[in-house]
Ligand code: SF4
């Protein structure tokens with residue numbers, strides 16, 4: 001995330017990290033999770049799932065555990081958990 005200025009308390013803020021889990025065979029390839037992830041953590045896989053869709057794959061370690069992909073997914077096919085638990 002780009003700030004127009006660095007917040008004065010930026011050293012004190014602990015950035016959360018998440019691990020993303022994808023249940024590939026539930027995915028219908030809509031791409032919402034890929035398009036709207038604020039950290040651009042996901043891309044379409046080149047592989048097909050059992051339904052014939054390309055599920056997302058994790059391409060970055062910058063997941064913030066914000067759960068936004070989880071909220072958007074119409075198939076309950078993706079979720080994140082905190083990396084430090
Ligand atoms: S939890 Fe947030 S940052 Fe992590 S992959 Fe989902 S939308 Fe992106």
Ligand code: SF4
Pocket residue numbers: 026027028029030031032033034055056072073074075076077078
């Ligand atoms: S939002 Fe869900 S169904 Fe859509 S591409 Fe992502 S994991 Fe697949």
